[in-house]
Amino acid sequence: MKNTPWQRFKKIVAAAEPSYALFALAMLFLVITETFPFLYPLLLKNILDALNQGINLKSYAIIYAIILIVHTLLLYGKTFFGVIISANATYTLRKKLIHHINSISLLDVRKYSTGNWISRLSADMDVLGVMFRDxxxxxxxxxxxxxxxxxxxxxxxxxxxxxxxxxxxxxMLITVYFRRRLKHQQIKYRQRLSSLTGFIQELLPAIPLMQVFGKQAFLTEKFASEQKSYQKAGINWSKSFAAFFPLIQSFSDLSLIACYAGGLWWISQGSISVGSLVAFVWVASIYTRPLRDLSNRINQVQTSLVAGDRVLVALETGKVEYRGRNKLDPQPHSPAVRFHGVSFAYQASQPVLDSVSFSVPANSFCALAGRSGQGKSTILHLLSRLYAPQTGEIEIFGQNIAEIEAAELKSCSAYISQDPFLFAGSVKENILLGAEFCPELFDQALERARISEMLDKLPQGIDTQIGAQGIEVSRGQRQLIACARAFYRNPQILLLDEPVASVDSQTEHLLQAAVAELLENRTALVVSHRVSTLTKADIVVFLDSQKRVFTASHAELAQNNAEYAQMFAKS
Structure with a gap:
């Protein structure tokens, strides 16, 4: 059963958690404010009807001025409260949505494109802000x-x-008809806007690649196609709205014409006075004003309901992954990491891991090996709780990670990928990632990550701004910053996904030394295709092309596993 507009509206308001006391105060101002427009015609009627009796216009002017000043102050108060309510509502909704995105599985996050999420966090929120404000x-x-x-x-x-x-x-019939029509067209319009936003998000990073391959025309044509769809949806919506407003305006004008016609007739018959007609016409113009404005407000609310639906759907997407409430309590003699019957698939028909089981003793170096696409990086993602397994259990130090408090779980591990993500900010901010700054520990992290030479070359050292996604520094420098980040966290478990891949030889030497020190006295799981790394590992977990798992030393696997030996020979 579909929700009615009123039910949808109540859901949006409940999600925004507005201050009902502030809202009630705004409504009180509103009720008082809207009574004032009716004082003016009453005042005018008394003046006109008493003209022949000799009246004191000065006293009426003073009364008019007082009404005008009070009315102005009330209008200011109404507007002020509307702005505050809007700002608080959109702040709450954005905060909720960001928190929800950070709490659900990446599988659920990726149900929508990046542009789609951006559209819901920006354009849709702005539309809802207008609804709460106006x-x-x-x-x-x-x-x-x-x-x-x-x-x-x-x-x-x-x-x-x-x-x-x-x-x-x-x-009223016209309003009901166009409300339904505008709703469907507004949904299509918001969908096309979201699609266009997503395309632009993907287009900008692709510009250098398209220039290298001389495919600028291809990119321009794709953008033109997306833009055309958005334009068409906007024009269809505008056509309906353009028809709605003149119809309402025409009937409003006809209402005033009927008022004048009837009034003049009854004046000629002596049934009403001129003052009464002038006052009535004034009120009739007030009556037609909300009817005319109704077209704008209906469109505004309709747009807001569509935007609100998109935000609510986003808030209901996926399930919160972190339900654990327990503190990390390492059990004696338990392995640092244990996978037991773990299965996982990004798509239901294509399992990546199938009943995977293995253990990694504490303070040991475990290498994850296998061909591309066999699930090595997925194991690290599952251990980080970026995803949740469909079946099976994952334990660290004898505890199921699903039962451990999220912050507690994250604090005991550090993850370094092939291309670590850096925020727009300084080197220092990217190493700390919101952690409390301790100068002594920070200096130690810089030294152990072999990052000093790199910082000497930066204009402002650790305070140098490195741009969005670390664009101002090289891939190797991003890896060194990630190593410093891991040293500062001092984790019990280290997760590395080919950290020395795709860097120059000089940076590789620094990274290898930094990683070697990181591995000391820690449990480490390292994805690698390098034989030099596999030979140093205490344990190698090999995922073969049949999704079987073999656990042994590098030498044992090279001797006893044909597929592993073939990979080793090619290396």
Whole structure:
């Protein structure tokens, strides 16, 4: 059963966790504010009806000025509270979504493209901000104005009120029809915007490659295709909205014409005074204003509901992986790492690991070997809890990692990949990664990571800004920073995914020395295709092409396993 717009709206508001006290205060300001527009026509009616009786215009001018000043202050308060509510709501939603992304499995994160996530965290949040700032309050404001104006018109002149509202049912039917139509087109529009954002995210890093291969025209054509789809969705939505607004505007104008026609007729019959008609027309213009503005507000709320649905779907994507509440409590004589019957697949039909079992004793060096695609890096990802196994158990020091508190689990290990990720910031910030700064430990980490020579070449040393994803430093320098990061954490378990691959010979020498020191007195799992690394390992876990697992020393595997021996011979 599909949720109604009201149910969807309540879900969005509940997720944003607004301050209901602040919201109530804003509503109080709103109710008081919307009564003031009806004081002006009453004041004018009294002035016009009393013109022939000699009135004190100065006193009326003072009253008008007081009403105007108070009304202005109330409008300021309403707007101010709307901005605060909007800022708090979008802050809460963004924080929730980022926390959710950080808590779910990478398999769930990758259900959406990077551009899709960016769209939900930026464009969709901005749309929701407008809803909380303007949409909700203005919709309530319009509803109050409409209610008060109708009540005022029937109180002043019931016959003229009926005459003025003759087109009201037609306007409501038009609104209901276009609300449904605009909803579907808005969904398509947001989807195309998300797709375009994702394409741009992928396009920018690909520009150098396309230039090298002379494929700029190909890239431009692909972008033009994405842009065309987005443009078409936007035009379709704009067409519907363009038809909606003039129709509402036309019926609003017809309502005022009916009001004038009826009013002039009854004036000619002596049924009402000129002052009464002027006051009534003023209120009738207030009555038509929310009807005209309703088109904008309906579109705004419709857009916000679509954006809110996308955010809610994102918040409900996947399941939170970290449910563990236990502290790490190493069990005596337990292996540092133990995989027991672990199976995992990125796609259900293509298992990567199938009932994998092996153990790694504490303070030993374990090399993970096998052909590409056999699941070596996946083992490190599972041990880091970037993914959760579909079956089986993974233990560290005798405890199931699914039962260990997330922060506790992360603090006991460090991971260095082939191409470590660096944030836009300084070298120092990338080594600390939010950890508390200890000068003594930091200097030790720099020295042990052999990074001093690199820092001497940087303009501001450890305070040098290295750009988004470390673009200002080389791949080898990024690896040295990652090593320093690992030294500073001082982990019990070290996870390395070919850390010396694809670097120059000088940097490789520094990295090998740094990695060798990192391995001392630690449990290490290292993915490697290098025979020199395999021969140094205490244990080699070999994943063959049949998804079988063999655990032995390098020499034993080279002698007893034909596939391993063939790989060793080729090396």
């Amino acid at each position: 949409g909700i309050l203005e919709l309530v404001s319009n509803a109050l104005l409409l209610t008060f104006s109708i009540a005022f018109m029937f109180w002043q002149e019931p016959r003229l009120a009926i005459f003025t509202m003759i087109f009201f049912p037609a306007m």
